[in-house]
Amino acid sequence: MEYPGNLFVVAAPSGAGKSSLVKALLELDAKLSVSVSHTSRAPRGQEQHGREYWFVGLDEFRDMVARGDFFEWAEVHGNLYGTSRAGIESRMAQGDDVVLEIDYQGALQIKQLFPYAVLIFVLPPSWEELKQRLIRRGDTQPEVIATRMANARVEIDQARHFDFVVVNAVFDSAVFDLKAIVHAQRLKYAAQRRNRSAVFQALQLD
Numbered sequence: 001m002e003y004p005g006n007l008f009v010v011a012a013p014s015g016a017g018k019s020s021l022v023k024a025l026l027e028l029d030a031k032l033s034v035s036v037s038h039t040s041r042a043p044r045g046q047e048q049h050g051r052e053y054w055f056v057g058l059d060e061f062r063d064m065v066a067r068g069d070f071f072e073w074a075e076v077h078g079n080l081y082g083t084s085r086a087g088i089e090s091r092m093a094q095g096d097d098v099v100l101e102i103d104y105q106g107a108l109q110i111k112q113l114f115p116y117a118v119l120i121f122v123l124p125p126s127w128e129e130l131k132q133r134l135i136r137r138g139d140t141q142p143e144v145i146a147t148r149m150a151n152a153r154v155e156i157d158q159a160r161h162f163d164f165v166v167v168n169a170v171f172d173s174a175v176f177d178l179k180a181i182v183h184a185q186r187l188k189y190a191a192q193r194r195n196r197s198a199v200f201q202a203l204q205l206d
């Protein structure tokens with residue numbers, strides 16, 4: 001499957017900071033938009049339906065799977081998460097650049113479907129810092145933290161399948177790294193299509 005825009009996938013162990021990084025990236029880049037996933041998990045803290053996620057019941061999620069409504073879906077930390085076709089297909093068809101914040105299982109499904117997708121894996125600077133970020137965010141139930149820390153070891157092992165790895169130690173540096181990847185991909189894509197005006201636009205020369 002191929003659409004005219006770029007597709008970026010950002011994956012990371014829970015708490016490494018991918019949502020915060022993607023939010024900062026979107027504020028710097030008006031041409032990029034994020035996909036809002038569906039999930040069977042309950043809202044956390046101040047999360048709102050349609051903003052962080054589309055929160056649906058397990059039965060509704062399974063019906064969507066059966067209807068083929070998802071580009072990808074996976075079970076992550078005991079809940080179901082998926083990227084709906086309806087959420088991004090029209091934007092991709094228009095040539096918009098879209099970013100997905102999903103886990104490694106979903107990222108690998110997306111790469112199968114869209115080989116031109118750019119897969120970026122975000123690493124925390126250390127195990128201890130990852131745990132502290134989960135605690136500071138308010139994931140205070142010890143079993144939730146234990147599950148996510150245990151899963152992080154499996155997830156990080158998958159970073160080798162990704163196109164880029166970004167370490168989120170100093171927040172602004174990590175945002176800068178993401179911005180550079182997006183910029184480089186746009187230039188590469190425009191040059192491949194021999195689209196002179198798009199190259200100039202990406203270089204801000206026009």
Ligand SMILES: Nc1ncnc2c1ncn2[C@@H]1O[C@H](COP(=O)(O)OP(=O)(O)OP(=O)(O)O)[C@@H](O)[C@H]1O
Binds near residue numbers: 015017021137
């Ligand atoms: N570079 C950083 N330094 C310190 N704290 C950070 C940094 N980046 C993110 N954080 C904080 O770490 C916590 C987890 O970040 P965030 O919610 O963005 O992680 P996530 O990877 O999207 O997690 P999940 O996959 O569970 O949604 C938040 O409280 C965020 O403010």
Ligand SMILES: Nc1nc2c(ncn2[C@@H]2O[C@H](COP(=O)(O)O)[C@@H](O)[C@H]2O)c(=O)[nH]1
Binds near residue numbers: 011013014038105
């Ligand atoms: N495969 C998919 N994974 C997704 C999607 N949306 C989010 N996620 C992953 O879930 C974990 C946990 O998120 P949380 O909000 O419960 O902390 C997160 O790390 C993402 O990697 C999706 O659409 N597909």
